[in-house]
Amino acid sequence: MARSIGRICKGFQRLGLLSKQTQLIPFTRVPVGTVRTIVTLPSFLFPQPRDFSLPNPSWGSEMTRMYEHYESQCEMETEGGQKGPWRRLPSYNRLLKYATVFPSGGVYLSKMIQSKARLFTRNIRNPGAAFEYVLFVNKEEQKCVCILQAGHLLEGPPGHVHGGAIATMIDTVTGTHATFLSGPVMTANLNINYRRPIPLGSTVLLESCLEKKEGRKTFITCRVTSTDGSKLHTETSALFLSITASHLLGG
Numbered sequence: 001m002a003r004s005i006g007r008i009c010k011g012f013q014r015l016g017l018l019s020k021q022t023q024l025i026p027f028t029r030v031p032v033g034t035v036r037t038i039v040t041l042p043s044f045l046f047p048q049p050r051d052f053s054l055p056n057p058s059w060g061s062e063m064t065r066m067y068e069h070y071e072s073q074c075e076m077e078t079e080g081g082q083k084g085p086w087r088r089l090p091s092y093n094r095l096l097k098y099a100t101v102f103p104s105g106g107v108y109l110s111k112m113i114q115s116k117a118r119l120f121t122r123n124i125r126n127p128g129a130a131f132e133y134v135l136f137v138n139k140e141e142q143k144c145v146c147i148l149q150a151g152h153l154l155e156g157p158p159g160h161v162h163g164g165a166i167a168t169m170i171d172t173v174t175g176t177h178a179t180f181l182s183g184p185v186m187t188a189n190l191n192i193n194y195r196r197p198i199p200l201g202s203t204v205l206l207e208s209c210l211e212k213k214e215g216r217k218t219f220i221t222c223r224v225t226s227t228d229g230s231k232l233h234t235e236t237s238a239l240f241l242s243i244t245a246s247h248l249l250g251g
């Protein structure tokens, strides 16, 4: 149990979605007065996984141009010499290795399935064939931007991106944004209006904004547009509910 919870925390922390300070607080119950021992293990025991949000040769000129634009925002400093509000989020193809054999009922995935599990949007090996994307968050404006280059395997209507693939990316971006704002969440509702088809191979922008937070609920809106903002492809409102580790482990 403790190992499973530790894995969840480590997963969120690796994604940059939980700070080191907060990582254990939501999940562990430590009796008052207990002293925690922190054991630091050498970093070579945890080789860095591939960060899929970094440029690769399949990226076209528009994807690269937009990436460089937001990357330069990340490097900007405020007048006081502080780090600016923009930050790129790393992206890995294995999210959390939490689904261990859990004898007290609940989720029961074999070690074999667990070791094969891969994030849906990062599981096609051929670079550029499906979802090429990178997310940037702005913590001051509480917004998140994703640059997406939609590859040829995402076809729905001839020459255009499948609506389910678009929904997948919207869920990914708003879900990541909600996690960044509120900690662990699950999508409760996604309401998407498809306004204009997205040509296959094109690069588009997903802009996710916090609408409001009410208790466990985080309301997010998201627009998919052309990179110059002139064409509106989709508009979405989404609701995320904060969850605890036991919700994930309980199946």
Ligand SMILES: CCCCCCCC/C=C\CCCCCCCC(=O)SCCNC(=O)CCNC(=O)[C@H](O)C(C)(C)COP(=O)(O)OP(=O)(O)OC[C@H]1O[C@@H](n2cnc3c(N)ncnc32)[C@H](O)[C@@H]1OP(=O)(O)O
Binding pocket: 015, 017, 095, 171, 172, 173, 175, 176, 179, 184, 185, 186, 187, 188, 189, 217, 239, 241, 243, 247
């Ligand atoms: C694990 C995600 C972690 C994200 C990590 C991000 C890391 C970034 C890295 C890599 C990117 C990957 C990003 C992927 C992101 C994708 C996220 C997904 O796709 S999640 C899968 C699809 N979603 C489900 O499978 C949920 C299934 N549903 C449930 O589990 C439950 O229904 C849940 C948790 C949503 C709510 O259940 P309750 O029991 O906790 O809460 P109740 O009591 O039902 O509701 C609480 C309040 O919310 C309202 N509510 C609940 N559902 C609602 C709905 N659909 N519409 C409107 N209101 C709703 C209720 O009316 C209630 O409101 P009143 O407190 O009375 O005001």
